[in-house]
Each structure stands twice: as C-alpha cells, then as structure tokens.
Amino acid sequence: LMERDADTEKVDNAGFNAFLIALDEACRDEKYAARKLAAIYEKLSPDSISIQVDGKLVKLDNHLMEFLMLSLMMVMFYTRLGQKVPMDNAIESGDFVEVLAKFPNRLVPDRRKKRPYISSILSKNEVDGQDRYNRKLFLRVKRGNYIINPKLSVRVEGEWRKIYDLLSPEMVAYRFIHEPRFNRERVMHQINTSLQLFRDEISRLTK
DNA sequence: GTAGAAGCGTCGCCTGGGTG
C-alpha cells in the first residue's frame, strides 16, 4: 500500500492511523511484536505528534519516550483501559512494562522498559506536576493510575481534535465485552454501568 | 511500588578569537 502512495495519516473509526494499528497489534500479539513490529514501526512512525494543551502547542518528536507512551496510551484505551474501568482502575506503569517487554530492544532499549523509568515519565507529565518539562499528557485518576489528559488535543489529518473526540469513549472495552465469558446478563449490566460512569466522567473532564 | 526532586551526561547553539 505504501508503494502505491497510501496515506498513512488517515485514521479509522477508533481514531487510529496505520502506526497505531500496528502498535495495537503488537500489544495483543507477542509474535507480531517480536518479529514484525520493528520493520513496520520504522516505516509508519510519524516524525512527531503535535498536541495542544492549555493553549500551548507541543511537538513530541518520535525519539522521545513521551511520544511512544502517548501512542501506547491511545492504543490501550480500548483494550487494557476498558478492562480496568469496571474495577475502578486505569493504566498503570505495569501495563507499559508488560507491553514493552515484548518489543525488540533496538526499538525500545532496556532502560526504557524499566518500571521506575516509566513511572517517572508518567508522573513528570501529569497535569498537575511541577517538572520543568512537563507536557501535561496524563491525568492521574488515583495513585499510580493514569488516563490521557482529557484537555489534550491532537493534530490529525490536518485538524485539531480533542483526544476523546478522536478516540471513542462509546467504544471503550468493545473488544473484550464481546468475549463469550462476559455474556452473562448480570455481569454485563455491572460492567456497562461502570463504563457509562467512566464515559460521563470523561465528558465532564473534557469541558 | 510511586512521586518527584536532584544529579548527571550529552548535545547543540552561541560567541569570541584566530587565520587567510
């Protein structure tokens, strides 16, 4: 497709461009992460992500850990986050550790796979953090638990989009909800209730 | 195990002096 000049910046219904789709696949399939991701990553990874927070324009170059972690946060929105919301949890450093462990070292060096490092990036870029280079990418919902800052906008296909307008809160957890083990009605009801609370909270925080 | 400050090392930019 790339040889035929496919536009790699186009996004699907989930808000994913080709690069994020590849990351998503890598998060769910170890073999893909180990064998295929590196080559595809180099081809599809954009030079940077442009974001806007509090009226400030920030460019995240692709060599930054923040670039990778924001991308992974987007990817984990539908899968890992979806599973954690019903338990009142969000994305934790451990999620990054698990996912990154499968990534080849030449893509992500060992130092970037360690828990304390990941944790320090999350905390450094927390909305209310005081660090000099805080890019306000994440919102801490409770100790060690983060989501993407709802006030953040991303430049996609040439337009500024609020992050939770790009990602679809309606589709949170859509993947695992359709697994057979969740088909019992009472469980589904509980899960759907907490997912709805989460969506309401997101829409409140976005304003 | 997390939060976040402090420390450390690298890199690129700026500047001033030397050279032709």
Next chain:
DNA sequence: CACCCAGGCGACGCTTCTAC
C-alpha cells in the same frame, strides 16, 4: 570580511535517590 573551531553554557533526557 568570511570562515573555522574551541570553549562555555543552557536545554534536555535519563538516572538515581529519598520519602512515603
């Protein structure tokens, strides 16, 4: 005056450390 280069300096990414 143009050019080069070394040294200084600040910005920044990453690591380390301490308190919790």
